[in-house]
Amino acid sequence: MNNIRAIRTAADLEWAIGEITPYFDNPPDQGTADADRFDVLADLIEAYENRHFTSDDLAxxxxxxxxxxxxxxxxxxxxxxxxxxxxxxxxxxxxxxxxxxxxxxxxxxxxxxxxxxxxxxxxxxx
Missing domain, CATH: 1.10.260.40 (lambda repressor-like DNA-binding domains)
Structure with missing residues (x-):
């Protein structure tokens, strides 16, 4: 899981989204290092969004x-x-x-x- 880091800023979020986006078109096989990387990045992105964006008020x-x-x-x-x-x-x-x-x-x-x-x-x- 090379170069995964905490997401603390909008720039960090942009980096993480850029890192995870290729996996949407080419999903990694379960149990691989890429699948683990995808899961960790997705969790980090979700945690950052939950702290900084309130979607309850959005239409x-x-x-x-x-x-x-x-x-x-x-x-x-x-x-x-x-x-x-x-x-x-x-x-x-x-x-x-x-x-x-x-x-x-x-x-x-x-x-x-x-x-x-x-x-x-x-x-x-x-």
Whole structure:
């Protein structure tokens, strides 16, 4: 687990996210040193975020947007998970509400905590 360090600043967080991001596209095999490194980095990132970011007050779409930004994902990536580019746009622009199926897909594909996506939120007026 070379060069893993505590996350104390936004720069440290950015470094850790940069270190963990390649594992999302190429997951390490369980029981390997890379899998251990991934787990430690994920735990460090989660601990830092829990100390510095309160997601309880965020609307689900704001939380999703922050999660996407933090993990280097964009609207096209969201479209891949949801199955439609227009659907991703509607969700991010608050023209359509997240469904239980969408929340499940986001949780399964990206590990987005479902409890932050199931809260009611206001849609944009058409």
């Amino acid at each position: 689900p779409i704001d939380f999703l947007g922050g999660f996407m930004e933090m993990t280097g994902r964009n609207q096209s990536d969201l479209a891949d998970v949801l199955g439609s580019r227009s659907r991703a746009s509607e969700i991010l622009n608050r023209k359509r509400a997240l469904t239980v199926d969408m929340i499940f897909k986001l949780n399964e594909a990206w590990g987005v905590p479902a409890e932050y996506l199931v809260k009611p939120y206001t849609l944009a007026v058409a």
